[in-house]
Amino acid sequence: MGNDTLTRTENFRSWFMDKLLLGMSWPEYSRNLITPFNIAAMLILSIGIPVIALRFIHGLAAVTHASDEYPWGLILGWGLFGGVPLSATGFVMATAYYIFGFKRYKPLVRLGVLTGFMGYFFAVVYLLTDIGRPWRIYYPMIVGFGTASVLFLVAWHVATYLTVQFLEFSPAILEWLKSRRVRKWATMITIAMTIAGIILSTLHQSALGALFLLAPGKLHPLWYSSYIPVFFLSSSIYAALAMVIVVSTLAARFLRKATDDTFLGSLDKLTIGLGKGTCVGIYVYFALKVIGIAHDNNWALLGTPYGEWFLVEMLGFVLLPALVLTYGVKKESTGIVRFGAFYAVLGILVNRINVSIVAFNWNLPHHLSHIVPPWQEVVIVLTLVTIHILIFRWILNRMPVLREHPDYKESH
DSSP, rough: OOHHHHHHHHHHHHHHHHHHHHOHHHHHHHHHHHOHHHHHHHHHHHHHHHHHHHHHHHOGGGGGOOOOOOOHHHHHHHHHTHHHTTHHHHHHHHHHISSSSSGGGGHHHHHHHHHHHHHHHHHHHHHHHHHHOOGTTTIIIIIITTTTOOHHHHHHHHHHHHHHHHHHHHHHHHHHHHHHHHHHHHHHTHHHHHHHHHHHHHHOOOOOOOGGGGOOOTTTTTTTOHHHHHHHHHHHHHHHHHHHHHHHHHHHHHHHGGGHHHHHHHHHHOOOHHHHHHHHHHHHHHHHHHHHHHHHTTTGGGGGGHHHHHHHEEEEEEEEHHHHHHHHHHHTTTHHHHHHHHHHHHHHHHHHIIIIITTTTSTTTHHHHHHHHOOHHHHHHHHHHHHHHHHHHHHHHHSSTTOEEEEEEOOO
């Protein structure tokens, strides 16, 4: 009996180390870790982690310009308001594949779900970093603001949707662990989880915009609108499609060993298809924004300094990426489509930072000095982005996301 236990323990240890080290020995794995990116990442973490510790020890004022007048800085402008629309990849790709039957996008579904799950998880991390009291994360859901609060809605939906996306991604984890029986049950609930994801994601994407309905006198009229929840939802859809193009492009370029021929062979064609969807989404969003200006009769504000910056956003970071994508799709050029997708993602970040920082309390004195974040806040964001990439890469290298597991091909 003792020998059997020892054998099982040794087998488990061998299996675990094989999973952890990708089948390499410790010396081989250690040598593979010495890359320019990993060296740069360690330098960033060696500076950034102490700065994050400084934030928790001495408070938010030690690392950011945020105040009662300016509640959101780069941490939330980038990580929460910018990160959440880019994390709609899970709900968009799962809906396209499982509900609408776009089966050709199968190689990108798990990548979309994982991108969404990681994005939402780190949105919570950014939020906890800004709040500074992680142990009170449940307050908006249970203790806090009441069922009529938008924050109550957002908190519950994000927490629930994180669970839903984890369950959607769980078949990949179970295939990695070779747990065939549990995986069978996980795949059976995929459709239900997808439907739940549609409900939850559409509501909280728009609810983030609804937060600004509470500040009609604070947000500049060109960005404030009674339709801002619709703007946030519609922009998240095209942001998700563009983000899938971005992530799949980077994965094919830098994680080629983690892919298979099915992923690489179909990627160019799928990129063109996603580019078409992104084009349609951007044009719809652009039309809605024009309707918003007309509805509120804010045409005269376009001639003001803030109006000029609004035009830069709308023409330079919304319409221009759409035109680039349209040209790329028309010419069937994956390179141009990918450039347009990167450009569209940048446009989403510009919009969310404009709404949460640049155009918020725009009429207060010294507003422009608040827009430029202190270096400590930049370092915190850069550190969390680096940790996000490292964990994301770790998962992609080990789990069947960019490739099919050979033992489960017949069940996919």
